[in-house]
Amino acid sequence: MHPLARILAVAYLALAVVGGFVLVQTSLNYVNVTDINVNIEGKVAVTGVEILWNRSSGVAPIVKVSVTATNPGRIPIEATSVDFHLHMDDPNDVYLWFDNTGLELTRIAPGGITKRVGQGFVIPPGTSRIIEILVPILSQEQMARFDLPDADGRYHPVVWEPRFIYFFVGFDLFNSVFPPPYYEGLGVVPIG
Amino acid sequence: MDEETWALWRRRAVFLAWVVVGAVIVAAFFVAAFFADFSSIDVGDPGAVLLLVPLLTGLLLGILLTDAEIVVAAGAGVACATLAAAFVAVFLFSPLLAGVAVGSNIFAAFTISRVALSVVLVFPLVVVGSVLGRGVGDMFLPSPRLKRQLEELREETRRWHDALDRLERRQTAEGEVGETEPPERKD
Numbered sequence: 001m002h003p004l005a006r007i008l009a010v011a012y013l014a015l016a017v018v019g020g021f022v023l024v025q026t027s028l029n030y031v032n033v034t035d036i037n038v039n040i041e042g043k044v045a046v047t048g049v050e051i052l053w054n055r056s057s058g059v060a061p062i063v064k065v066s067v068t069a070t071n072p073g074r075i076p077i078e079a080t081s082v083d084f085h086l087h088m089d090d091p092n093d094v095y096l097w098f099d100n101t102g103l104e105l106t107r108i109a110p111g112g113i114t115k116r117v118g119q120g121f122v123i124p125p126g127t128s129r130i131i132e133i134l135v136p137i138l139s140q141e142q143m144a145r146f147d148l149p150d151a152d153g154r155y156h157p158v159v160w161e162p163r164f165i166y167f168f169v170g171f172d173l174f175n176s177v178f179p180p181p182y183y184e185g186l187g188v189v190p191i192g
Numbered sequence: 193m194d195e196e197t198w199a200l201w202r203r204r205a206v207f208l209a210w211v212v213v214g215a216v217i218v219a220a221f222f223v224a225a226f227f228a229d230f231s232s233i234d235v236g237d238p239g240a241v242l243l244l245v246p247l248l249t250g251l252l253l254g255i256l257l258t259d260a261e262i263v264v265a266a267g268a269g270v271a272c273a274t275l276a277a278a279f280v281a282v283f284l285f286s287p288l289l290a291g292v293a294v295g296s297n298i299f300a301a302f303t304i305s306r307v308a309l310s311v312v313l314v315f316p317l318v319v320v321g322s323v324l325g326r327g328v329g330d331m332f333l334p335s336p337r338l339k340r341q342l343e344e345l346r347e348e349t350r351r352w353h354d355a356l357d358r359l360e361r362r363q364t365a366e367g368e369v370g371e372t373e374p375p376e377r378k379d
Contacts, residue, residue, distance in 0.1 A: 001256075001258075001259075001335045002258075002329075002333035002334060002335055002336075004333050005255055005256060005258065005329065005333045005335070008252055008255055008256065009256055011252075012210075012213060012214075012217070012249075012252045012253075012256065013213060015217050015249075016213040016214075016216045016217050018220070019216045019217040019219070019220030019221065020216050020220065022220040022221075022223070022224050022231060022232065022233055023216065023219060023220040023223060023279065023283065025231070025232045026220075026223050026224060026227060026230045026231045026232065026283065027223075027282075027283050027286045029230040029231070029232070030227065030230045030283065030286055030287065031286050031287050031290045031292055033230065034287035034292055034293050035287070035290075035292035035293075038287075038292060038293050038294075039292070171229060171230070172229055173229050173230075
């Protein structure tokens, strides 16, 4: 072999070593990202709604929505955005809580939280995190749709179309999950 | 195993090694450029990488196979591109192979289209590169063995030329003699 060809052979081998590393690393990353994207379905859910309100204080009520997310994978994820529409089911109307016509009448306000990448809620592999979102009831119109308790004084909030957006820590990759809507069938008593 | 057989197998092993190494390079850079979001290195402009790396790898492969026939270099290019496409396919099917995902029609369509794209992009470039590399190697970087063979060939050609010259001179001399003495009759 020509001396220059020998040098090229060494460069060729060195390039292959780097290439092999890249191929393995990229494959592992692809597997890890796919693992989370496939298995996170069902691991994110709205797990509770609380109403922080003391009617006599005159302060506007605040609805606290808890979203629990579990990272099913082997790499950390960062939740950067959770959003939904807050409704209050009217126990006196004829519509079921998920009826589209009824939902038009019970819509209170959109709710959610959005963070920049790097400032979100990091969820390490195999762990869960609860993200709490506060929705203040500000206007009279919102108050009219909010203040609809049943005969026992319990409220039945509906968290409609929740969406959870997460990034993969260390990657410029993100994905969305659409957890099932949440309905507080037993009713919530305001705290405060 | 005699020496000749051993040398043959050694040449085959080296050929195979260069093909595998080339396929790893081509597949790695294809994946890093095409699936940059998953890659741990930034390869820069994906278009340039997708076009240049297979060509340059083929060129290097051809240079390294200068001792072999040009058909062997072209065959190595074909084998390298095929193996690279296989590596890309393994990468794309890795979630399935790792058992974290289940196959679906959408997944199959995505994967097969990407593998087909890798074949279309990589195949001609690697083959052309390897043939060009073989030519470049032959022209500028011949091995000492090839040089020696060429020198022997030249020497042999020279000897033939000398022999022909001598023959020609002798025939000319015989012709001159023939002009003074007519050829014998053969009854």
